[in-house]
Amino acid sequence: MARGTFTGGIHPYEGKELSKDKPIKIVMPKGELVYPVSQHIGAPAKPVVRVGDHVLTGQMIAEAGGFVSAPIFATVSGTVKAIEPRRLATGAMCNSIIVENDEKYEEVEFKPMKPYEEMTAQDKIDAVRNAGVVGMGGAGFPTAVKFSPKEPDRIDYVIANCSECEPYLTSDYRRMIEEPELLLEGLKIAVSIFPNARGILAIEDNKPDAIAKFTELTKDEDKISVKAVKTKYPEGAERMLIYACTGREINSSMLPADAGCIVDNVDTLCAVCRAVKEGRPLMERIVTITGEAVENPQNYKVRIGTNYRELLEDAGLKSEPAKIISGGPMMGFAVFDLDVPTTKTASALTCLSSDEVSALEPSACINCARCVEVCPERLVPKNLADAVEHNDEKTFLAMYGMECCECGCCSFICPARRQLTQLIKGMRKIQLGKRKK
Ligand code: SF4
Numbered sequence: 216m217a218r219g220t221f222t223g224g225i226h227p228y229e230g231k232e233l234s235k236d237k238p239i240k241i242v243m244p245k246g247e248l249v250y251p252v253s254q255h256i257g258a259p260a261k262p263v264v265r266v267g268d269h270v271l272t273g274q275m276i277a278e279a280g281g282f283v284s285a286p287i288f289a290t291v292s293g294t295v296k297a298i299e300p301r302r303l304a305t306g307a308m309c310n311s312i313i314v315e316n317d318e319k320y321e322e323v324e325f326k327p328m329k330p331y332e333e334m335t336a337q338d339k340i341d342a343v344r345n346a347g348v349v350g351m352g353g354a355g356f357p358t359a360v361k362f363s364p365k366e367p368d369r370i371d372y373v374i375a376n377c378s379e380c381e382p383y384l385t386s387d388y389r390r391m392i393e394e395p396e397l398l399l400e401g402l403k404i405a406v407s408i409f410p411n412a413r414g415i416l417a418i419e420d421n422k423p424d425a426i427a428k429f430t431e432l433t434k435d436e437d438k439i440s441v442k443a444v445k446t447k448y449p450e451g452a453e454r455m456l457i458y459a460c461t462g463r464e465i466n467s468s469m470l471p472a473d474a475g476c477i478v479d480n481v482d483t484l485c486a487v488c489r490a491v492k493e494g495r496p497l498m499e500r501i502v503t504i505t506g507e508a509v510e511n512p513q514n515y516k517v518r519i520g521t522n523y524r525e526l527l528e529d530a531g532l533k534s535e536p537a538k539i540i541s542g543g544p545m546m547g548f549a550v551f552d553l554d555v556p557t558t559k560t561a562s563a564l565t566c567l568s569s570d571e572v573s574a575l576e577p578s579a580c581i582n583c584a585r586c587v588e589v590c591p592e593r594l595v596p597k598n599l600a601d602a603v604e605h606n607d608e609k610t611f612l613a614m615y616g617m618e619c620c621e622c623g624c625c626s627f628i629c630p631a632r633r634q635l636t637q638l639i640k641g642m643r644k645i646q647l648g649k650r651k652k
């Protein structure tokens with residue numbers, strides 16, 4: 216099987232051996248559940264419950280705040296204790312619905328669904344929208360909007376992003392190994408929304424057992440195939456994956472649909488399957504708790520709203536972490552307060568020990584060009600960072616700084632330890648803010 220790939224990229228220490236062989240463990244929430252109204256890209260959801268209301272598991276507690284938005288559901292039964300700003304893993308405050316868990320887990324009656332083969336494309340999109348499904352790989356883009364491109368008949372490929380290229384993370388891998396039928400059904404449903412689409416399961420070749428499993432499961436499928444992609448970071452970034460699977464290129468001003476592609480992550484497709492076949496809303500996700508500082512690195516099935524601290528307490532710490540990251544070390548962000556909720560987009564908590572956190576100070580650029588060699592967007596990170604340091608927006612834009620996908624490869628490889636990605640990311644944020652205005 217020919218392996219797909221892209222130019223550039225890096226091979227960081229994988230760290231996946233810590234948790235990859237740990238079966239998914241169900242963890243039940245102990246304390247209150249916190250549901251921020253912004254767990255997705257787009258308008259915040261609007262609370263439809265009041266303080267003192269009794270809610271059931273699976274009950275909508277906040278409705279979508281617009282077309283690009285998503286509803287939020289209670290993941291336990293209990294009482295609405297408060298609606299107030301609470302801190303997110305990013306450190307930002309967000310209006311949140313707080314539910315006191317009564318530990319009875321009484322569920323609403325989910326609406327029975329027709330077999331998806333008898334549903335129209337719009338029925339399936341509506342089911343995904345009503346279930347509050349969003350991109351669970353981190354972006355949080357509402358999946359129903361992604362499934363509604365202007366020209367659905369021009370979608371040629373739905374790609375299941377099974378690469379999980381981020382170091383340490385193993386939640387997608389465990390889903391693939393333990394619930395492959397759920398993922399495959401989700402992909403088949405997504406493919407069935409588009410009249411001319413085929414499905415691709417894009418799996419990095421460091422997961423040969425997952426490749427073998429899906430090759431066997433899809434041997435009689437005429438519209439679904441498995442594509443082994445080279446193990447290299449950031450293989451799972453949307454633009455790189457589309458190129459590796461189809462040879463098609465997109466830039467920052469295009470959507471994957473402009474290249475005839477839809478890309479969805481593993482957990483998202485599992486949630487699509489539940490939404491369309493069972494009418495069940497998005498209420499849980501798989502989260503990896505890992506890192507050298509963790510006693511028992513694990514993959515957990517977690518109810519959205521569960522406190523991060525409870526997950527870390529279950530896994531245990533063997534040493535004081537030097538750094539705790541929400542997500543993986545390449546694309547994640549440092550967490551300074553563990554009393555924050557698991558959201559729809561929270562994939563992992565990585566606790567690094569001091570040995571893994573470099574304390575080296577940045578020094579002057581030695582013009583080695585390594586950052587250029589690894590940049591998957593074919594940019595010149597060194598020059599972009601220089602432009603940012605000189606506050607030279609014009610040069611930054613002229614050198615295509617907005618094409619940066621913030622993968623972190625340049626910072627990782629730089630022998631001078633320059634904070635290249637951070638500088639470029641900062642300027643991109645400013646420019647994106649200006650575009651919005
Ligand atoms: S410039 Fe951007 S895209 Fe290129 S390596 Fe650095 S972070 Fe990645």
Ligand code: SF4
Nearest residue numbers: 580581583584586629
């Ligand atoms: S990798 Fe670092 S030292 Fe080398 S050219 Fe790029 S910025 Fe300069």
